[in-house]
Amino acid sequence: MQNINDIVASIRRGERLSASDALVLWREAPLWLLGELATQRKREVSGRSVFYNRNVHLEPSNVCLFNCEFCSFRRRDGDPDAWTMSIDEVEARAKELRSADITEVHIVGGVHPSHNLDTYVEMVRRVKRQLPHVAVKAYTAVEIFYMISRAGVSIAEGLRRLAEAGMECIPGGGAEIFDAALRKKICPDKCSAEEWLEVHREAHKMGLSTNCTMLYGHIETLDERVDHLERLRKLQDEAPGFDAFIPLKYHSRNNRLSAAGECSVEDDLRTIAISRLFLDNIPHIKAYWVSYGKATTEMALAFGADDIDGTIGDTTKIYSMAGGTERPSMSVEELENMVRAAGMEPVERDSHYNVVTKKVVDKVERVENKMEHKSIETKKIATMAEERVVARSKAREPERAATKRATAPVRTTQSRKPAGEGRTKNAKSTVWAFLRRRPIIANILYIGIFCMALVVVLFFALKSGTRHNNTIVVPNFVGMTIGEARADAERRDLNIVVRDSIFDVDLPGGTIVDQLPGTSEVRDVTVKPGRKIYVTVNAFNRRQVDVPYVAKQTLRQALNQLERSGLTVDKLVYEPDMTSTDYVERQMVGGKEITSTSNRKVSVGTGVTLYVTYHRDNQQTFAPRVVGMSLAKAKANLWDYGLNVGKVVYDESVSDVIERRQARVYKQSVAIGSVHDRGTKVDIYLSANDNLVDSLRLVAEKEAERAETERRKLQQAKQREADSLAKLGVIN
Ligand code: V47
Numbered sequence: 001m002q003n004i005n006d007i008v009a010s011i012r013r014g015e016r017l018s019a020s021d022a023l024v025l026w027r028e029a030p031l032w033l034l035g036e037l038a039t040q041r042k043r044e045v046s047g048r049s050v051f052y053n054r055n056v057h058l059e060p061s062n063v064c065l066f067n068c069e070f071c072s073f074r075r076r077d078g079d080p081d082a083w084t085m086s087i088d089e090v091e092a093r094a095k096e097l098r099s100a101d102i103t104e105v106h107i108v109g110g111v112h113p114s115h116n117l118d119t120y121v122e123m124v125r126r127v128k129r130q131l132p133h134v135a136v137k138a139y140t141a142v143e144i145f146y147m148i149s150r151a152g153v154s155i156a157e158g159l160r161r162l163a164e165a166g167m168e169c170i171p172g173g174g175a176e177i178f179d180a181a182l183r184k185k186i187c188p189d190k191c192s193a194e195e196w197l198e199v200h201r202e203a204h205k206m207g208l209s210t211n212c213t214m215l216y217g218h219i220e221t222l223d224e225r226v227d228h229l230e231r232l233r234k235l236q237d238e239a240p241g242f243d244a245f246i247p248l249k250y251h252s253r254n255n256r257l258s259a260a261g262e263c264s265v266e267d268d269l270r271t272i273a274i275s276r277l278f279l280d281n282i283p284h285i286k287a288y289w290v291s292y293g294k295a296t297t298e299m300a301l302a303f304g305a306d307d308i309d310g311t312i313g314d315t316t317k318i319y320s321m322a323g324g325t326e327r328p329s330m331s332v333e334e335l336e337n338m339v340r341a342a343g344m345e346p347v348e349r350d351s352h353y354n355v356v357t358k359k360v361v362d363k364v365e366r367v368e369n370k371m372e373h374k375s376i377e378t379k380k381i382a383t384m385a386e387e388r389v390v391a392r393s394k395a396r397e398p399e400r401a402a403t404k405r406a407t408a409p410v411r412t413t414q415s416r417k418p419a420g421e422g423r424t425k426n427a428k429s430t431v432w433a434f435l436r437r438r439p440i441i442a443n444i445l446y447i448g449i450f451c452m453a454l455v456v457v458l459f460f461a462l463k464s465g466t467r468h469n470n471t472i473v474v475p476n477f478v479g480m481t482i483g484e485a486r487a488d489a490e491r492r493d494l495n496i497v498v499r500d501s502i503f504d505v506d507l508p509g510g511t512i513v514d515q516l517p518g519t520s521e522v523r524d525v526t527v528k529p530g531r532k533i534y535v536t537v538n539a540f541n542r543r544q545v546d547v548p549y550v551a552k553q554t555l556r557q558a559l560n561q562l563e564r565s566g567l568t569v570d571k572l573v574y575e576p577d578m579t580s581t582d583y584v585e586r587q588m589v590g591g592k593e594i595t596s597t598s599n600r601k602v603s604v605g606t607g608v609t610l611y612v613t614y615h616r617d618n619q620q621t622f623a624p625r626v627v628g629m630s631l632a633k634a635k636a637n638l639w640d641y642g643l644n645v646g647k648v649v650y651d652e653s654v655s656d657v658i659e660r661r662q663a664r665v666y667k668q669s670v671a672i673g674s675v676h677d678r679g680t681k682v683d684i685y686l687s688a689n690d691n692l693v694d695s696l697r698l699v700a701e702k703e704a705e706r707a708e709t710e711r712r713k714l715q716q717a718k719q720r721e722a723d724s725l726a727k728l729g730v731i732n
Contacts, residue, residue, distance in 0.1 A: 002630070002690075003662050004028060005478070005518045011037055011277060019226045022278050026222050026270060027632060028661075030500040030514065030536050038273035038304030045283055046306040050339040051349040053356075054332065055104040055310035056097060059317060060085045060123065064110025066142075066189040068176075070218055072254035072322035074110055084112065090123050094130035104310065104351045105131060106171055107138040108318075117151035117158055121165045128166030135168045135351035141199035141210075142174030145191040148199075155202045163208060169351055170203050172211030172246050178231050179224040186218065186257065197235050204241025209352060211244045212282070216271055217263030217564075218250040219557045221636070225271070229278045236281045243353055244284035244307055247271045249291050253323030259553045262323075263564050265296050269303045276304025284353065290319050290328040294338060301342035307349075308335060471526040474533065476519045479658040481510045482537055489533060499534040503604050504661065509540030513658070547589055547600040547608065555582040555612050559639055562608055569639050570607025574679040577613035581678075582642060586611040612642070614678050621678050622711060623670040625704040628697025634665045634684055646681030651689070659688040666693045672700060673707020 007021045008029075017025070025034065061084040064074040075082035085093065097105065105127055112119075120143070124136055139147075139162070148158030177183060178193035191199075200210050214228050236242050249268055252258045276285045286307040287300035297308050314329040330338075332348070339346035348356040435442040472492050477485040482498065489496045502513060514536040517525050527533075548565050550558035555572075562568065575585065587594045588609040594600055621642045626634035635645050646669065654663050669683035670676060687693055 002664065004514055008033065008037065009518065009520070011041075016280055017278050019230050022226050022229070022274055023222055023633070024630070025277070026226070026274050027630075028502075030502055031266060031269060032500050033514070033536075034270055034273035034277075035303050038276040039302060041276050041280075042285070042304045042306050048343075048345045049306065049347040050301055050342070050344040051284065051307040051347050051353065052332075052335045052339070053104055053310040053349050053351065054102045055106055056100065056102055056313050057316035058090065058093060058105050058107045058127070059109050059315070060090050060107065061109040061112050061115075062317070063112050065113050065146075066111050066187065068187040068190065069256045070176075070186055070215065070250055070322075072251070073318045077113060087119065087122055087126055091126035091130060094127040097134075098130060100313070102134055102311070102313075103356060104135045104137055106316075107136065108140060108143070108171060108173060111143055111146045115147070117147045117153070117161065120147050121161050124162060124167045125165040136166050137169045137171050137351055138162065138167045140171060140174035141196045142190050144170070144199050145195050155199055156206065159199075159203055159206060159208065163206065167208075169208060169243070170200070170210040172213035172242075172244070175213045175228070175232075176215045177220045177224050178228045179220070182220055182224055193231065197231065200241065201235060201239045204235075204239040207241075209241055209243045211246060211286075212242050213246045213248050214275075215248045215250055217267060218252075218257050218260045219554075219560050221560060221563075221640075223633075226274075226278070229275060233279055233281060236279070240281065242282045244286045245275055245279050245282045246286040246288050246309075247275055248288065251291070251319060251322035251324045254321060260557050261548065261561055261564075265299070267564060268292060268296055269299060272300045272305050273303040289330065289335075289338075290316060290325050293325055298338055298342050301339065301344055308338065311335065470529060472529060472531070473524045473526055474515075474517055474519055477512045477515050477533065477535060479656050480512055481508075482512060482535070483510070485512055485535065493529040494527070495530065495532045497532045497534050498537050500536045501539040502536060503539045503543055507538040507658075507661070509538055511538045511658075512536070513538055513661070543604045544601045545604050547594050547598065547602055547606075549587070549594060549596045549598070550608070550610070551584045551587050551594075551596075553584060555584055555610070555642065556640065558584045558587075558610060559636065563636070566604040567602070568605060568607050568635070570609045572639060572642060572644055572679055573609060573611050574614050574619075574642070574677075575611055576619075577615055579615065580613050581615045581618040583613045584610050585613055612678070614642075619677055620675050622707070623668070623672055623674050623676060623682065625672045625700045626665050626668050626682070626684060627672075627700035628693060629665050631660075631663070631665070631684070631686060634668075638682055642678040643676065644679055644681045646683040649683065649685045651685065651687045653687050653689040653692075660686075663688045664690075664693045664697075666696045672703045673711060 002020065002024055004024065007017070007025060010021070011017060061082075062073050062075050063077045063079075063082050063084055064071075067074065077084075094105070107123065107127065120139060124138055127136055144158065144162070145155070148155055151158060153161075174190065175193075175196055176187050176190070178196075180193065183190065183193065190196075200212065203210050212232050214225065214232075216225055232242065232245065247268075249271075250257070250260070250262060252260060252262050272285060272287060279285070284307045285305045286309055287297045287305035289297040289308045290312060292300060297305075301308075311330055311332060312328045314327045316328060320326050320328065336346035350356050435445070472494060474494075475488060475492065477488070477496070480488065482496070486496050499516070504513070507513065512535045516534040517527065519525055543566070545566050547567065548561050550561045559569070577583070577585075588611075589600060589602055589606065592600075594608075623643065624637050624641045626637050629637065631648065638645055650660060650663060651666070654660055663686035665684050666687045666689075667685035670680070
């Protein structure tokens, strides 16, 4: 599809968003549009409700066998600031929490070298012994996979033991980013994406609900984010059971990925919105306030989030140790105020998204209950005045999982009656009784109502008759300059209103890139005279942005940081090095070197020259597939492989600037999988002819698969050769 207008129309029709369309939206859609679309989708799922809960975290240890690049929490056993609670200490902590007003304990810690499945099971059992009324949400799939593999039992059996001890649901941590190559870089010890997904699949099959997360804003690409979301969506289609998705913003303090920096708030909001739109089968999108901070969380509610997590009570250190909210704690009142400030309705939930009602039943309501002959059962609930009625989930029967899910995102234990409904019913029955006793008055009233209805019908019929031909076909303003569009609109009695602006280097300033209402190739879109047409315009003045210092890190990290700052690559200049390949040594902008202390601002879209290393044994790289990709994506892909962008040529199907934005690559000057020196220039040829591009893309995808297999074989052969040389003692 690729064209924003078409993608938006398809979303509005309720169609599923494809991965490639999600990428286009992510890169190109104006922020306001994402907010509008995601809010609409959120409303369909949870109306004006935004959920929170009363929870605490229990972090029994920060000692972890695994050593992830992004983690600031982890310590080695024996480190001065390492802690490990014994099982008795865990139980004592749970006992302290008996007086706390909570519905959930979230247990998560490290993968402790001396803990096994029995330890983890016993921990849950002890917590549950002290807090039988509280739900235990425990252990990430990474911890679970490790402990279960170590115990040598099946995942199903391990989960069964944990569930039997009282684990009611599984948090979403440990997913990070599923892409295997990136996972290897940022969390090489953790279980694979497939293993993480398998734990959740098994849990869902058993009727255990779980959450899922994505750690974003470090060195991952947008493609990798979309791939991650796609794998979650696929699992949810196959084995539903995810209650909520939580995009986790990477925090950069005190860990080895710090040089990647942190992403912008705009990126956070885009991520929340795309998650809402893409994950059409996961009911809740959580803006975890501890990670985002209060201001961004509040904004996230206008971008599709419908959950903000809970009171926390200063019980988690994962985020504060990485530079997130210090001593995180919010009262119910504060959480509710935050939701109300965003114009939504706060709703307390339990761990299964049952609504927790704090019902104060007044006298009037009890009388009404009697009059309406409510069932004895309902009355019993109603007389539990002043009590918090917490919807507790029963035993977790497997069929429950199959019946709940996205179709019924919110369950309430008491059907919530709109305020005053009982009184209205009462009044109605009194009016009817009155009319039955006085038939003459009733007849006069009926005649009066009939006459009024006739007048209303005639009024609307006449109005539509006289304005019958008074509609205007909405023209396509996209591609016109704002001046041209205004003149054209005036002739047609329409009003142009600029609603947003973007900046695209490839387009002249003032060009309209989007409009609402849009036009359709299938039928005319008509509006009334004087109607406002909202347009998005390409700005004249480039936004000024800070040039980030991207040197002294890998090429990939540098590219991601540039992308996030709205900058691009001018050129990759490769230089030989004794030790490393694809490491950025220096960077220049406009002929001037940027250092870590330079305070340089440039226009958005400016190119940065990166001086990158190659080791003498590693001078060559492979040409990736760029056929089928947009210009931006093709460029990013080439740089990622250490190649430069050469000529960019458009075919005759591209006649204007707008078609340029929609064009995709149909030819590349070097064969997919062919070997080249790093820094080689690759020419790309673009077309707006979708049929042509799609058919060539299919061929290219096959070619890329074949090249990848060849490459792997070659690599294995080289490895074998090196191994046998090493055995013979001929070490290079
Ligand atoms: O898996 C670790 C992330 C996760 C950093 O299910 C970091 O309701 C940012 O999963 N910057 C654990 N993130 C927390 C988690 C979670 C939190 C709240 C609610 C739920 C839920 C789940 O925290 C880890 C990792 O992805 N993390 N370090 C960091 N420096």
